[in-house]
Amino acid sequence: EDKVVQSPLSLVVHEGDTVTLNCSYEVTNFRSLLWYKQEKKAPTFLFMLTSSGIEKKSGRLSSILDKKELFSILNITATQTGDSAIYLCAPLIGGTSYGKLTFGQGTILTVHP
């Protein structure tokens, strides 16, 4: 059975702090790993990681994948209150041409002013 575990489940920090969110996975037919941010409504795409060891960056956010150890991390530096959200990790798996996403339970990040 495919398994995706995110940690911590929740995190409370103050503005300016740096956070690291973890995602470990055990899945079959792994293709890539995606990170999404979910606020009140639908998830918004952050990163898609396909290769090990190559860091992807977008502003204060960065992410990296380790396909040997089967995990990924999402870093957020100089956090702001607008970063408060649920962060979802989702390996893309499957033998079909389109694959499917298997979501972790998410990390709830709360950033206080």
Place this chain on the structure above:
Amino acid sequence: GAVVSQHPSRVICKSGTSVKIECRSLDFQATTMFWYRQFPKKSLMLMATSNEGSKATYEQGVEKDKFLINHASLTLSTLTVTSAHPEDSSFYICSARPGQGESNQPQHFGDGTRLSIL
């Protein structure tokens, strides 16, 4: 780019009613669209994969006759919850992925539909 529109955003109706939810890709074509269900404080659970011009592929445990999916065009997929009951109350989210086949494009999500069955 890559905008997905989902409608309606909120539905409240009586038990026994059928409810149709639309998912549209506004600025791209999507051969494949996905339907998820999310319970409070839980993650997204894939219900089915909708393929344009063919039958949907349902995940294990999802009733095909209960959740009817139609993907009639490259920009529109619909989910109909038939004879809805209170246990069907949930947050339903669709997603679409630009491109065809083994595209390396990520899925983009609609804003979801909050369904409440009284």
